[in-house]
Amino acid sequence: MSSRAAILARVRRALADVPSDDDFPVARDYARAHVAEGVLELFVAHLRDYRAVVHEVAEDALPDAVAAAVERRGARTVVTPAGLPPAWTAGLAEGVCLADGWAYEQLYDNSINNRPTVADRADRADILTTSTLDTADGVLTAAAVGIAETGTIVLDAGPGQGRRALTLVPDWHLCVMRAADVVASVPQALERLDPGRPLTWISGPSATSDIELDRVEGVHGPRTLEVLIVR
Amino acid sequence: MTSPPTFLGMPPFPEAARSAVSNPQLRHNLRKATHTIRDKRAHVVGELSDWAELRAAGAAIKDRTLRRLDEYLLAAEAAVAAAGGTVHWAADAAEANRIVADLVRATGETEVVKVKSMVTQEIGLNEALAAEGIRAYETDLAELIVQLGDDLPSHILVPAIHRNRAEIREIFVREMAEWGVPAPPGLSDEPAALAEAARRHLRERFLSAKVAVSGANFLVAETGTLVVVESEGNGRMCLTLPETLISVVGIEKVVPTWADLEVFLQLLPRSSTGERMNPYTSMWTGVTPGDGPRDFHLVLLDNGRTDVLADTTGRQALRCIRCSACLNVCPVYERTGGHAYGSVYPGPIGAILVPQLRGVATGKVDPQTASLPYASSLCGACYEVCPVAIDIPEVLVHLREQVVEGGGHRAERAAMRAAEWVFDDAKRLRTVQRVAARSRRLLPRRAPGPGAAWSDSRALPEVPAQSFRDWWVRERGAPPARPPAAPAQPPVEKNRIEEDDR
Amino acid sequence: MRVGLFITCVNDTLYPRTGRAVVRLLERLGCTVDFPTAQTCCGQMHWNTGYGKRIEPMVAGFADTFAGYDAVVTPSGSCGAMIRDNHPRAAARAADPGLSARVAAVVPKVYDLTEFIVDVLGVTDVGAYFPHRVVYHPTCHSRRLLGLGDRPTALLREVRGLELVDLPGEEECCGFGGTFAVKNPDVSTAMGADKVRHAAGTGAEVLCAADNSCLMHIGGLMDRQRTGMRVVHLAEILASTAG
Numbered sequence: 001m002s003s004r005a006a007i008l009a010r011v012r013r014a015l016a017d018v019p020s021d022d023d024f025p026v027a028r029d030y031a032r033a034h035v036a037e038g039v040l041e042l043f044v045a046h047l048r049d050y051r052a053v054v055h056e057v058a059e060d061a062l063p064d065a066v067a068a069a070v071e072r073r074g075a076r077t078v079v080t081p082a083g084l085p086p087a088w089t090a091g092l093a094e095g096v097c098l099a100d101g102w103a104y105e106q107l108y109d110n111s112i113n114n115r116p117t118v119a120d121r122a123d124r125a126d127i128l129t130t131s132t133l134d135t136a137d138g139v140l141t142a143a144a145v146g147i148a149e150t151g152t153i154v155l156d157a158g159p160g161q162g163r164r165a166l167t168l169v170p171d172w173h174l175c176v177m178r179a180a181d182v183v184a185s186v187p188q189a190l191e192r193l194d195p196g197r198p199l200t201w202i203s204g205p206s207a208t209s210d211i212e213l214d215r216v217e218g219v220h221g222p223r224t225l226e227v228l229i230v231r
Numbered sequence: 232m233t234s235p236p237t238f239l240g241m242p243p244f245p246e247a248a249r250s251a252v253s254n255p256q257l258r259h260n261l262r263k264a265t266h267t268i269r270d271k272r273a274h275v276v277g278e279l280s281d282w283a284e285l286r287a288a289g290a291a292i293k294d295r296t297l298r299r300l301d302e303y304l305l306a307a308e309a310a311v312a313a314a315g316g317t318v319h320w321a322a323d324a325a326e327a328n329r330i331v332a333d334l335v336r337a338t339g340e341t342e343v344v345k346v347k348s349m350v351t352q353e354i355g356l357n358e359a360l361a362a363e364g365i366r367a368y369e370t371d372l373a374e375l376i377v378q379l380g381d382d383l384p385s386h387i388l389v390p391a392i393h394r395n396r397a398e399i400r401e402i403f404v405r406e407m408a409e410w411g412v413p414a415p416p417g418l419s420d421e422p423a424a425l426a427e428a429a430r431r432h433l434r435e436r437f438l439s440a441k442v443a444v445s446g447a448n449f450l451v452a453e454t455g456t457l458v459v460v461e462s463e464g465n466g467r468m469c470l471t472l473p474e475t476l477i478s479v480v481g482i483e484k485v486v487p488t489w490a491d492l493e494v495f496l497q498l499l500p501r502s503s504t505g506e507r508m509n510p511y512t513s514m515w516t517g518v519t520p521g522d523g524p525r526d527f528h529l530v531l532l533d534n535g536r537t538d539v540l541a542d543t544t545g546r547q548a549l550r551c552i553r554c555s556a557c558l559n560v561c562p563v564y565e566r567t568g569g570h571a572y573g574s575v576y577p578g579p580i581g582a583i584l585v586p587q588l589r590g591v592a593t594g595k596v597d598p599q600t601a602s603l604p605y606a607s608s609l610c611g612a613c614y615e616v617c618p619v620a621i622d623i624p625e626v627l628v629h630l631r632e633q634v635v636e637g638g639g640h641r642a643e644r645a646a647m648r649a650a651e652w653v654f655d656d657a658k659r660l661r662t663v664q665r666v667a668a669r670s671r672r673l674l675p676r677r678a679p680g681p682g683a684a685w686s687d688s689r690a691l692p693e694v695p696a697q698s699f700r701d702w703w704v705r706e707r708g709a710p711p712a713r714p715p716a717a718p719a720q721p722p723v724e725k726n727r728i729e730e731d732d733r
Numbered sequence: 734m735r736v737g738l739f740i741t742c743v744n745d746t747l748y749p750r751t752g753r754a755v756v757r758l759l760e761r762l763g764c765t766v767d768f769p770t771a772q773t774c775c776g777q778m779h780w781n782t783g784y785g786k787r788i789e790p791m792v793a794g795f796a797d798t799f800a801g802y803d804a805v806v807t808p809s810g811s812c813g814a815m816i817r818d819n820h821p822r823a824a825a826r827a828a829d830p831g832l833s834a835r836v837a838a839v840v841p842k843v844y845d846l847t848e849f850i851v852d853v854l855g856v857t858d859v860g861a862y863f864p865h866r867v868v869y870h871p872t873c874h875s876r877r878l879l880g881l882g883d884r885p886t887a888l889l890r891e892v893r894g895l896e897l898v899d900l901p902g903e904e905e906c907c908g909f910g911g912t913f914a915v916k917n918p919d920v921s922t923a924m925g926a927d928k929v930r931h932a933a934g935t936g937a938e939v940l941c942a943a944d945n946s947c948l949m950h951i952g953g954l955m956d957r958q959r960t961g962m963r964v965v966h967l968a969e970i971l972a973s974t975a976g
Contacts, residue, residue, distance in 0.1 A: 004320035007482065007533045011301045014541035024295040030284035030494070046507060102521050127521070130438050130472060150500075150508035163522040164471045164513075168464060169438075186508075187493035195454040195489045196314070198519045201512035206464040209504055210373035210389055211396055211422040212260070213267040219372060219426050220433065221464025221511060249919045258923075562906045566923045606917065608910025608924070609781060610873035631783030647784045654742065654774035655790040661770075664746050684918035689925070689953030692747050699745045699752035703768045 033184035039148045043182050044229065046151025050204025051217045053226040062176065065228050066140065067091030069174055073226075075137035079128065079170055081162025084142065088160075088176060098136055100166055101126025104157040104197060133165060138172035139222075146182035147189045152203045153177060153227065156193060164200055173202075173222040179231045238383055241573030243602035251567040260395045261568050268389075269559045271505025272616070278507070279497065288494045290620040293550035296452075296485055297540060303452040303485045304531065310455025314517020316527040321479075323534050328359035330530050331444060331477055335365050338475050338526075340441045346459060346466045347371035348446030349387060349553055350481050350532060352575040353588075356444065367444065368410070368436055370465035372429050379406040385569030385577060387555035388503055393568045396420040407432050426463075433465065443469035443524070447480045448552065449495060450529075453488045456516045457529070460499060460509050470513050476524035481532050483540075483549040495552060498618035503554035535588035542592055544629040548584045550619040555580075557613035557623060563606055572606065573599050579613035582606050583626040591630055594637035601637070604630035657700075664698040671696070734853075736764045737802035739795070739816075739843070741809045741945075742774040748945045754972035755808050755846060761972075762854055766806075771798045777815040780823065782912045789827045792820050796835040804853060805839065808846045808968045810875030810944040811911075816843050818878060845875065846968055847884040847943060857887045862975035864894030868937040869967070870928065870951070872944040873906050885943055885967055892970060900940075901931045909950035925954045933960045943967045 001009075035042055047054050057065040066088055070078060078096055080089060082103040089097050128136075142160030143153045153175055155161045160176075167173050183189050193199060206221030217223065241247060251257060276282050296303055308318045321327035335343055343360065345351065345367050357367040357378075369378040376391035377384050380402040384390030391399065400420040407414045412432045418424060445466070449458040457478055459466050470476060486495065500509045518527050540546050558564045558578030569577030574585040582603045589600045604627050607613075613623040635644070653659050667674070671694035685691065697705075736759060740752045752768075759766045775795060776788030795816065799805045807813045817840055824836040850856050869889055875881045889897050908914065908924025928951055932940045940955075942948050945966055952964035 002320070003322040003326060003533075006322055007320055007531070007537065008301050008304070010533065010537035011304070011482070011540065014537050014546075015298060015300070017543055018298045022298075024291070024298055026288055026291040026295060027284070028288060030281040030288055031279075034279060034281070050506075050510070104519070104522070134434075134438060147508070152508045157519070157522060164467065165522075168467045168471055186496050187490075190490060190493045190496075195451065195456045195514065196516050198516075198522050199512075199514040200467065201508065201514075203506070203508040203510050205510065206462070207510045208372045208422075208426055208463045209268075210371070210376070210391060210463075211399060211425055213264045213271075213389065213392070214422050216422045216426045218423070219430055219463035219465070220370075220437065220468055245917045245919065248917060252919045252923045562908065562924050563917070563920050566920050604783075605913065606920075608873070608906050608908060608913040608921070610906035610910065611877040612873070612904070612906070615877060628781055628783070628785065631781075632785055633783075635783035643782070644784075647779055647782065647787065650774075650778065651787055651790070654776070655794070657771050657773050660742065660745075660773050667746070684915055685953075687918065688922040688957060689914075689950060690956035691953065692949050694747065695749050697749060699740050699749035700768070700770055702749055702753060703756075704770065707768070 031185070032187050034149055035184050039184045040179055040182055040229070043146055043148035043151065046148065047204065047227055050151055050207070052151070052204050053224065054229065055227070056229045056231060059230050062228065062230055063087055063089070063091040066174070069226055069228065070096065070138070073138060073172055075172060077136045078174070079133060079136045079139040079166050081141055081160055081166055083159025084140065085160065088140065098128060098132065099126065100128045100162055102163045103159070130165065130169060133169035136170045138174055139166050139170045140174045141167055141176070143175050143177045143181065145189045145192050146177050147186060148182055149185050150203060152189070152201050154189060154193060155200045155202065156197045164198055167200065167202070168221055171222055172224045172226065174226045174228065176228045176230060179229055238573050241599050243598045244571055244573070244606040245602060247571035247573065248567040248606070251571045256395070257393055257568055258566065260393055261565055264389065264392045265559045265565045268505050272502060272556060272559065275501045275505055275507055279501070285494055285497055286618055286620055289498045289618055290550060292486060292491050292494060293619055296487055297483065297546060297549055300482065300485070300540065303487055304482060306452040307450050307455060307485050308531070310453065311517060311529050314455050316455065316517040316529055319528060319530045321530050321532045321534070324354035327354050327479055327530055327532050327534065328356055331356060331479065332360055332363040332365060334475070334477050334528055335360065335442050336363065338442050342366050342368065342440070343442045343444050344368050344370050344436060344440040344469050344473065346443065346445035346461070346469045347374050348444070348479065349575060350446045350479050351444060352384065354479070354532070354534060356479070370433055370437070370469060372426060372463055375429055375433070376402060379403065379410060383570055384575060386558055387553050387576065387578070393570070396422060396425065399425055403428050411436060437468040437472060440469070440473045442475045442477070443473040445469055445476065445478045447478050447484055448499065449492060450480055450485045451489050451492065452485050454516055456489065456514050458492065459513045462504065462510045464511055467511055467513055470515065471523050474524055475526040475528070477528045477530065479530045479532055482536055499552050499554055502556040502616065502618040535590070538590060538592065539584070539587040542587065545583065545587050545626055547621050548580070548587060548626060550621055551580050551584065552619060554618055556616040556618065560612040560616050562610060562612065563608065572603065579607060579623045580621070583623055583630060586630050591633045591637070594633070596637065601634045604634060661698070661700055664701070667694050668696055668698065734764060734803045736766050737799045737805045738766050738768045739772060739799065739805050739807040739812070740768065741807060741812045744808060744945055747949070748966065751808055751945055751966040751968055754966070754969040755806070758859060758968060758972040759806065762850065762856060762859060767802070769798045775812045775815045776823070777812055778911055780815060780819050785823060786826070788823055789829065789832070792823045792827065792836060793829065793832055795820065796832065796839045799839050799842070800835065802842065804849060805843045806846055806849045807843065808943065808966065809946065810845060810872050810879050810881065811946060813843060813845045814874040814878035816840060845879050845881060845943060847881055847888055848879070851884045851887060858891035859888060859971050861892040861971045861973055862894050863892050863970045863973050865939050866896045866898060866937045867939045867941055867970070868898055868900040868932050868935050869903070870900055870907065870932070870940055870942045870947065871903055872942050872947045875943045876904065881943065888971060889967070893975070895970070898935045898937055900935060902927070907947050907951050909947045911946070914950055921950070922954070925950055929954050929958060929960060933962055937962065939963055939965050941965050941967045941970055
């Protein structure tokens with residue numbers, strides 16, 4: 001017998017006492033959200049609580065805010081994923097942006113059960129190598145969803161968000177979060193997300209509590225998370 | 232044959248605990264760490280007004296999963312395969328280790344980077360890979376401390392919780408060069424400096440690694456999505472940069488639906504690190520060409536879990552989401568640390584999970600395993616904080632029955648029989664009390680035999696001249712057949728509490 | 734109201750003065766107290782040590798002895814919890830098929846002493862006088878299994894002359910745990926030593942609790958460590974008066 005068959009048989013034997021006609025309903029009487037008002041303010045407060053740097057900007061001030069952030073940081077090169085609105089980087093000097101060509105939507109539909117087996121595209125000229133990412137000073141991305149109650153930003157490989165490595169290897173992550181995409185709670189965020197996409201949930205900069213349970217920001221991921229919230 | 236998740240050669244719990252309790256540095260480290268995290272947990276759990284409902288839902292979802300586990304495993308397998316992953320099934324540790332070693336060898340690599348994972352510790356994967364000439368590098372900071380220090384993990388979330396900053400600095404300075412990039416000169420023991428040293432030590436390895444091994448916190452049956460919850464970014468490095476990813480996942484990690492994550496992503500971080508959300512959570516479904524590994528393998532592991540599932544009381548242990556909240560509030564763990572439990576799963580959850588995985592229900596386990604269900608005062612703090620409402624005290628008592636039925640504790644059984652003889656009949660109880668009272672002046676306040684363990688540190692109570700029942704019968708006679716019409720007059724009070732009756 | 738006193742085997746044998754205090758207190762509050770002498774032990778030690786399958790006679794004995802009372806009062810948190818939580822479980826697997834019904838009939842009438850006074854009698858001022866500085870230790874089973882909440886401290890706050898001070902780390906187990914104290918003496922003692930240290934640090938003269946088992950352990954440590962503190966069961970404080 002294969003281990004697959006053996007394990008399944010053992011599971012069924014172990015459950016001999018369980019009635020086969022019972023549905024085991026789950027009571028979902030927990031809250032869909034814990035706050036209704038002040039969602040954006042809570043989002044900002046919780047981001048700051050976990051040491052993210054947060055600025056609120058108007059839409060038309062975004063190019064200047066990006067440029068100012070890059071200048072403050074002293075970043076000479078910033079990775080920009082495919083699909084990032086060109087206006088966001090309009091204030092940057094030529095040569096600052098390192099464009100990465102990978103885009104989720106261009107290659108695949110969202111159906112997880114009908115995924116084409118596409119050859120690896122990492123050898124494409126417009127796909128940045130890991131060592132290029134490692135020498136870049138930062139990365140500028142959009143975001144899919146923000147969660148106020150937890151101070152979380154979720155990236156889903158959508159336009160302007162790119163591959164997971166882009167927001168992992170550079171040491172500075174500058175993220176543009178639209179206020180309209182900030183929800184109150186984890187349940188509300190999951191409703192908006194597609195499980196077929198690679199998802200990264202980010203709550204503040206990389207951190208560890210492994211030494212005496214003291215939280216220290218900055219280990220392997222970006223040590224600085226800077227968020228521009230566009231109202 | 233299952234491979235027991237044990238540290239070889241560990242003595243039974245009371246013996247291991249004795250040396251731990253007498254180590255003041257360890258006691259200090261543990262006390263500081265466990266109190267820090269239990270306070271943080273209490274704070275963030277207090278922020279959610281519906282914690283009780285979330286906890287009930289978490290338990291119910293897990294119970295629902297476990298009761299239909301075969302169906303959900305098959306659904307998960309199909310979804311992972313449809314998304315481009317390859318699914319393997321491992322009945323025990325040896326089979327899982329062989330699958331992983333074969334997959335690594337097929338890549339031509341001799342090194343793997345690892346995300347912190349309880350299950351790969353349970354099966355002894357690093358040692359098994361080493362025997363095949365494959366070196367596994369732990370990348371979680373605490374696991375790195377343990378690996379560099381040639382130490383054993385002592386906590387589920389914070390495996391190096393028994394170490395303080397000075398000890399960690401010393402391990403880094405001494406050992407890092409052996410494993411790769413050395414510790415920077417003049418390294419201080421500031422946690423930020425130690426974290427920076429770990430970053431530098433592992434950076435190049437992450438960027439060049441071709442194969443990674445992980446566990447998973449959740450596996451969503453309906454979508455085939457795997458979820459890894461972490462803090463440092465080492466998980467993201469391993470899950471994203473290598474070409475091949477092998478995830479070893481216990482069969483109890485499955486949850487039915489995507490929406491079920493809305494419960495666990497609230498319960499787990501707050502219970503575990505005491506944060507509203509951990510810094511990084513990765514979710515992936517099969518392979519995404521151009522983003523992340525091009526080969527993804529899921530190894531579904533039994534290794535004794537179906538034995539746990541077969542025990543109708545003990546199966547609730549399979550709800551565990553490895554948050555370690557029970558360790559952080561446990562007064563026993565706080566004083567002994569994790570090593571005393573002799574397993575990668577220490578603390579209250581370990582005391583119910585490990586004996587079951589090792590087959591305590593069969594009646595034949597080693598003395599170390601048999602000692603684990605007794606490593607608790609049954610205070611109930613673990614149950615109180617468990618985010619999936621595992622009644623750990625209930626299971627501990629249940630496992631004690633299995634130990635007793637396995638034939639352990641001969642002298643104790645005789646004593647229990649004697650006590651039954653006394654307690655099954657009030658007349659016998661009264662006789663015993665009278666004998667004790669008559670000879671009470673002869674009774675030592677330091678006891679011989681098993682009682683010595685008590686009286687080494689605690690004075691024994693003195694036996695009173697008269698038991699309560701003797702007093703009652705003498706004062707009041709036999710109980711009245713029916714209540715008197717009016718309350719009895721209160722007796723004359725002394726102007727103090729009744730200090731002595733001797 | 735006809736009250737049956739379940740004194741518990743430990744109190745009966747080792748702490749009769751607690752039992753006498755309970756009788757005095759309840760009678761002062763207007764109750765008629767019976768002590769049915771057929772009672773023995775709730776079976777907690779057997780149950781918690783792994784001999785739960787052997788306690789059917791004790792469970793049956795309890796249910797039958799106390800069947801005729803309006804209320805059953807016990808001055809022990811852990812024994813009360815044993816009856817409430819585990820007698821139904823023990824009865825469910827007993828050889829006697831009728832035992833579950835008898836247990837189910839008696840269990841709702843079982844009260845911890847403080848529950849009975851506060852919830853049934855509706856009293857928090859029991860007219861006690863105890864001019865001492867006191868800390869209250871909420872034993873684990875009183876607190877977590879019975880859910881006594883603030884009933885004990887509500888009663889203590891009304892005691893004249895008594896100064897109630899907070900016990901740091903009050904929610905932490907004292908380390909008794911029945912046979913745990915014998916099977917794991919080093920851990921048990923370490924836990925108890927911390928409890929004693931916390932208590933002594935308050936400057937209190939007395940540590941009280943609603944369970945003499947824990948007090949036996951804590952008091953035994955205080956005795957050996959010569960702290961000058963003593964342990965007193967809550968019932969004895971509530972029974973004491975200015976005369």
